[in-house]
Amino acid sequence: SQTIHQWPATLVQPVGSPLSLECTVEGTSNPNLYWYRQAAGRGLQLLFYSVGIGQISSEVPQNLSASRPQDRQFILSSKKLLLSDSGFYLCAWSLRNYEQYFGPGTRLTVT
Amino acid sequence: QQPVQSPQAVILREGEDAVINCSSSKALYSVHWYRQKHGEAPVFLMILLKGGEQKGHDKISASFNEKKQQSSLYLTASQLSYSGTYFCGTAYNQGGKLIFGQGTELSVKP
Numbered sequence: 414s415q416t417i418h419q420w421p422a423t424l425v426q427p428v429g430s431p432l433s434l435e436c437t438v439e440g441t442s443n444p445n446l447y448w449y450r451q452a453a454g455r456g457l458q459l460l461f462y463s464v465g466i467g468q469i470s471s472e473v474p475q476n477l478s479a480s481r482p483q484d485r486q487f488i489l490s491s492k493k494l495l496l497s498d499s500g501f502y503l504c505a506w507s508l509r510n511y512e513q514y515f516g517p518g519t520r521l522t523v524t
Numbered sequence: 525q526q527p528v529q530s531p532q533a534v535i536l537r538e539g540e541d542a543v544i545n546c547s548s549s550k551a552l553y554s555v556h557w558y559r560q561k562h563g564e565a566p567v568f569l570m571i572l573l574k575g576g577e578q579k580g581h582d583k584i585s586a587s588f589n590e591k592k593q594q595s596s597l598y599l600t601a602s603q604l605s606y607s608g609t610y611f612c613g614t615a616y617n618q619g620g621k622l623i624f625g626q627g628t629e630l631s632v633k634p
Binding site for chain 1: 526556564565566567611613621622624625627
């Protein structure tokens with residue numbers, strides 16, 4: 414069966430510090446991968462999605478970037494965090510464009 | 525364009541029914557429904573493809589009206605475990621990404 418992992422689960426970072434969040438999927442090959450951000454009490458905002466290694470589509474221009482160095486690994490990064498980057502970051506996978514399955518999420522607080 | 529969900533929030537007593545709507549201003553290829561409990565990740569409920577589908581899953585079912593560009597999620601005989609925020613995600617073509625609605629918060633009271 415397929416599983417999706419995200420780490421860390423929680424993170425507190427000062428403004429201006431770098432960020433690296435990792436997501437890995439097990440039990441499937443060539444999945445579509447997605448990064449979402451959810452502000453407190455709000456909906457899901459798609460940040461990036463990838464249909465293959467090295468193929469990244471950005472949905473929201475900002476100080477975040479994503480990379481997919483391996484088939485089942487998706488990384489979200491920032492060189493300098495802003496206060497507005499705080500939120501619940503969710504990674505998801507799907508096969509082709511069918512239903513998406515979400516990881517447990519990373520709760521990021523920028524102070 | 526973000527789909528519009530209604531109502532924004534609903535409070536039910538255990539055993540009551542609820543309907544959550546998801547409307548789009550563009551023609552839809554598919555509609556996905558998810559439930560998210562507080563502090564947790566969204567969980568997939570069901571997907572409906574264009575063609576006027578209706579699906580059921582225990583006491584939770586959904587319909588998709590392609591002409592009206594609208595989907596509805598039906599929760600019957602609600603249970604305490606149904607509490608959470610329900611999101612619809614819409615795709616406008618087969619290769620399209622999902623755009624999620626703003627969510628409907630459902631609270632089921634004993």
